[in-house]
Amino acid sequence: MSKLAIKGHWIETILVALLVGVTILSVGWHIYRYGGAYYYMEVNGSSGSFPVTVPVGITQNGYVYRGTAKDKYGNRKHLEFRTVADDLGPFHKGQIIRVTYNLKFGVTNYKEVNCDHVPPLARFD
Structure with a gap:
């Protein structure tokens, strides 16, 4: 891939990172709140x-x-x-x-x- 193509995907990379982060926080909260x-x-x-x-x-x-x-x-x-x-x-x-x-x-x-x-x-x- 060219540098121009990689620079064009920074938004997708940030969105995927946010999705992964929210999923991890959600699972962690569920375990903390309802686990035992x-x-x-x-x-x-x-x-x-x-x-x-x-x-x-x-x-x-x-x-x-x-x-x-x-x-x-x-x-x-x-x-x-x-x-x-x-x-x-x-x-x-x-x-x-x-x-x-x-x-x-x-x-x-x-x-x-x-x-x-x-x-x-x-x-x-």
Whole structure:
């Protein structure tokens, strides 16, 4: 390529660099804000309920769950989480919930898992 052709592509180079930078910052923020350690908690029933307004403007009940959870090493932690409008629950007694716990933001995510997906040291026998 000639020097003239390379000089003509400086805008594209800057735009690609900005796109890569924004992508890296976005992924980094997502990991910082929503990442964390997985804990597994067996549901023993709801500890309470509270009103949640779902996107269509209807108010439904959300649920609060408290209990002792274990990580993949068997370490115990007392956790509390509230269901959100996307997944109101309720969860039933005996279900296993994988909870993502972030040191700065607390519980950032939860989902029901099958007993087969629980690490051996985190099982509730």
